[in-house]
Amino acid sequence: MKVVIIDNEKGMHLIMKRMLGKVNEVEIVGSFQETSTAYSFLTNQDVDLIIMDINMPKESGLEFAGPLRESSRQMKIVFVTSHKEYSLPAFDVFAFDYIVKPVNQARLHRTVLRALSEMSSVKGSVELDSSSIRVLFNCLGGMEIRNAKNELVKWKTSKSAELFGYLLIHKGRLVSRARIIEDMFDDMPLKNAETYLYTTVYQLRKLLDTYGLKDSLHSDSNYYALELNHIDVDMLQFEEGYKQIAVVDDIHIEQALALEQLYAGDLFGDRAFHWAWSEVERFRLMYTAFTQRLCRALLNRGDTQTAIRLLTKLTAHYELDEETIKLFMKSLALQNNKVALMRQYLHYTETLYQELGISPSPIVTGYYSQLLAELDT
Structure with a gap:
């Protein structure tokens, strides 16, 4: 999928390029800080997706999109802006999506995959490479886990999510069962805490097994550790x-x-x-x-x-x-x-x-x- 970036902030170009670079099927064919040069490029090139800021200095993204649509060009347009109030006008020019800054990797990834999915129905199936990273874990600003296709995964229980985060901050190091119980289950009797921990470990391992990562949760006698080779962590x-x-x-x-x-x-x-x-x-x-x-x-x-x-x-x-x-x-x-x-x-x-x-x-x-x-x- 050929993508063009239009944003007057030079820093946003690198941010978007790095985020888009995580999807193998994306090829960035142009990046522009002005709509005039972008329009000249687009009239002579086949582009599948445009990611652009609405607040451009000389011509807004909405004004730019109007003539582009009238020319019957079929590329998809994704607007990126700091202002939520532009959402309805954006869809008046048939925007494919609308993303509010700061752009979240997961949010952008989901939009790109949806665009790829729509293209696949016309151009054939698009297979995403998930051989290296099988799970995406975002814990800055929240706590969510996603599969390689960026689909949100439901935690088995809140405790399994907590255990994942707990082992994560130990970065692959072995943590004793006694310490986990003290930190995570200190409000219950020891016997109950041990049973609860076993259940939580089972639930987390079962979730990881769905993505072929069952062995990422290691247990060694009375110790646990989370192997991070196939988990992408922000x-x-x-x-x-x-x-x-x-x-x-x-x-x-x-x-x-x-x-x-x-x-x-x-x-x-x-x-x-x-x-x-x-x-x-x-x-x-x-x-x-x-x-x-x-x-x-x-x-x-x-x-x-x-x-x-x-x-x-x-x-x-x-x-x-x-x-x-x-x-x-x-x-x-x-x-x-x-x-x-x-x-x-x-x-x-x-x-x-x-x-x-x-x-x-x-x-x-x-x-x-x-x-x-x-x-x-």
Whole structure:
């Protein structure tokens, strides 16, 4: 399937390319930051799928799609945008799908597979390669497991899901039965806990066996471990990428943007496993530090638009971090947006008082005053 990407943010091109690269049947034949050059390319090329942002600088994606449809071109159009209110107008121009940013790997994968499925009915069957990765596990911002075709798999029980996550954070290391019982079943008598653990292990192994991964759940006398060779985990991808990109500069900035996209929220989402609290906090701090480094690099490059998008996401999770609010204010000041700068500082001040009963530190207050003075000169 031939795909074209149209988005005025250069960073989104790399993000989409990396996500689409996980589907073997996809060939990216073009990527454009302007609709005019994209249209010239499309009039002379056969393309199956267009993935484009609605908010383009000179011509919106909706305006671009109209003439494209009138020309009777049959390519499918998937709109990607930060604004939910465009969904109905998008389908007025016969959009194949509509995805709200930040784009989730699973969501995009599902759309592409649906497009491939429709094409297969015309061009013949499309067989997806699932020889290497058989299970996809997303635990940043939630807790879901999917098969190689990106279909959502139903957990046997909530405890089997918890056990999967528990063994996952131990990254293939053997964990004693006694420790698992202490961490996961400490609210019941030992005999009952042992029986419950056996049942949970059986349920998890049965689920994995559906995908030929029964042996991925190892048991050795009184120990258990989860083998991860055939399981694609967003948490592990993010941590590995974080280690590899020690410095975010012009050379690594596109790679860093793609990595940031993996973080959809706290580890395991709203499942408050007490045994995972330290890992949740570790990933939260890792993401915060990484995004701050990325935003500094973006501001140095003059890309305030992307920096503000990332800082908006970051403050939605951790809105009281001083370094984050300073970067946010700096981004708004670089756009000469005094009103937004004042609004952001006021919101931070009110939230800080409501949550902690304190006022901003002299460092934040002084920096805010400095930015205002620079805008007034």
